[in-house]
Amino acid sequence: MDNDKSNQLGRLAPLVLAAAAFLLIASQLLTRLDGWLYDGLTALRPPHGDHSALTVIAIDEKSLAELGRWPWPRVLHAQLLDKLRQARAVGLDIALIEPSQHADTDRQLAEAIRRNGRVAGPVFPELSGRELVEARPMPQLADAMAALGHTDFELDADGIIRRVYLRAGLNQARYDSFAGALATLASGRPASHPASAAPMENAAWLRAQPAMVPFAKGPRPYQLISYADALNRLPAASFAGRIVLIGATATGLGDVHATPLSANNRGLSGVEINAFLLHGMLENLLAKPLDPIWQALLCALLLGLADWRLSLLRSARRLLTAYFAASLSLLLASAAALYLGRIWPGGGVAALLLALAGCLRYAVRQTRLNALALTDGLTGLANRRSFDEAFAAELASHRRRRKPLALLIVDLDNFKGYNDRYGHYAGDDVLRRTAETLRRCFARKGEMPARLGGEEFGILLAERSEREALAAAERFRQSLEALALPHAANPPERVTCSIGVVSRVPAEDSARQIFEDADQALYLAKENGRNQVCGSGPAALTGQGG
Known part of the structure; x- marks a missing residue:
């Protein structure tokens, strides 16, 4: 959905740029730019x-x-x-x-x-x-x-x-x-x-x-x-x-x-x-200056076409270079028209708008690339790299403030059997539905769900005791089971999950130690029959669905 909206905005950008150029040039709000360009060219x-x-x-x-x-x-x-x-x-x-x-x-x-x-x-x-x-x-x-x-x-x-x-x-x-x-x-x-x-x-x-x-x-x-x-x-x-x-x-x-x-x-x-x-x-x-309306129409057409064509470039670095080269070309074309054609088309406003459009597209492209680098492409959740970076930052923060940090590890039960029976496309759909449920259940500030790999997910819960973390994990387990996604290879005949939970004030604990404790709790949940939540501390009560 977000990609569709982004693509629609990208397709509309040349029209928006052309309209902005027309309005700014026709209204002569930025005529000083063209004046300064003329001064520079006359100096040369x-x-x-x-x-x-x-x-x-x-x-x-x-x-x-x-x-x-x-x-x-x-x-x-x-x-x-x-x-x-x-x-x-x-x-x-x-x-x-x-x-x-x-x-x-x-x-x-x-x-x-x-x-x-x-x-x-x-x-x-x-x-x-x-x-x-x-x-x-x-x-x-x-x-x-x-x-x-x-x-x-x-x-x-x-x-x-x-x-x-x-x-x-x-x-x-x-x-x-x-x-x-x-x-x-x-x-x-x-x-x-x-x-x-x-x-x-x-x-x-x-x-x-x-x-x-x-x-x-x-x-x-x-x-x-x-x-x-x-x-x-x-x-x-x-x-x-x-x-x-x-x-x-x-x-x-x-x-x-x-x-x-x-x-x-x-x-x-x-x-x-x-x-x-x-x-x-x-x-x-x-030199004869172009009428502002004709200048605005010409610049709007050139900018719209240039932005549409240049935006198709894949490389972000080439994109920025191409936009600046196109802006320079507009300035050179203005100089040629002035010196050779005895026509003054302006061009300073158009060149600036095109350069700004290039910077904006470059920034959007870079933001999108950074987001892709930190986002799981299938589910839209944070990926393992993003999760590890956040985990390290939260661990240091909670250690300094002496607040409990909770980690939940979620694993879909018998997921290999699901893929073998229903196919990988159906398995991908289950992963997306699971991610949607995670976003819905862990949407408050300080809660971060992520896909760690395969059918395994992780959730960070800031300042949550083990009892609170276990309760949150149980709510998610029930929400996922309530979707009633069919899974014949799983004993309840629906998609379920097992969850390992650990929560404590990190003193000398490393991220690896906390992760291993949560992983051990997950192992216990699976050993006890799956479709349940298991903790690693004294409040490690387990819940099991039917």
Whole structure:
């Protein structure tokens, strides 16, 4: 019965594992695991190539020291944009939402933007009172720009930026990403320049087309130049043919975001994250993350099939090795999909679940093997090895506490004759019925029945006097006889047993001595006509059935 239940649970385990994988991945409760896996894989990515295509002009501490406190006069931006007219595209990642105190400088900046002809500006969501609005450059500047792109980043559950959305906007994903707008301008194609969204009640910022940013250790994939150097020292020719991003990196001027590169460095500013994203676009390195539902379905299918197939392995050691190898294969498959297929399937949660399933199956297998090693396969009782170990432990305990320990040895009467007449299959059934009766009669704490071998059984009774042990033995003898199992070769014509009992406080007695005394009592019970209980001490009263 227990084996049948165990086998049924084993068959259901792959389905349970698949369901658990689907729920955990679809609900994104353990997305940090996949995030950490992505971080590890990006750390292993080969270093970026040279930074011949991208330049980040940083509004840094050096520039603030040289050009003064922020905000600077907008005429400085106009001068820089005129210097960048040979660039392939310019991303002005500066929030120029409100008019400046000097309207003339706004006009000069707008004219410089038009003269350049390849300038993109930022759009991002912002709360205005209780309403969510699109924060865009002021209309005079926005109209002059060749493109607008959103600079919205989403944090993962652990507060790290790994993925971005290539489209986003208020109530509709109308804007390309800031990096995408620059890539379009650099290619010579017309870029997206949506009109400002009208205010709406219950507005929502919508995102679409997720992509994983290809962060990597080593040299950054862009040239980093101080704004002051770009404006006052470097010649215009140094920016020819390059894509330039202008943005704040100085502390306090803009948000600094944690990324997979933040372990050994401070976070990255938005303009630098956009530079990584733009590099990924130009080099075709962006990976598309699988939708959580599709990821959950794929992982559930793979885990269910893997668990079903691997669970068929016989060897416990091979089982554990195979499960860990399969988990590693899932991680390698995730890496291959990321590096070669530009798809991010996750895989960290699935690999962990499969490894845990392997550990669980290994533990169950080992527990089952240990139980088999200590259990009689026919009757389900403890076997001789288990009985001897328990006997030795109880003997030491009772000797220390000076409590009586009882040992009963049960032998089925004329059992060889039963096998000769009814066959061994019928004899095995009698042994099982005897074991069931033993479990029923000796089910209290401190009582341990076991099969010692053949038709012989032993019972340990903790803290029982000889009179109590004799009474317990007699109850079992009567219970077995009451089963009325036919046995023509036995004088009562039914299955009976003889029982030898010994009980005493073990002082200098060894297990062997106590066992021999119980065996001697059993011999007396058989000599006196079988189907009776015989003790070895002064209370050794015998009982005999009819």
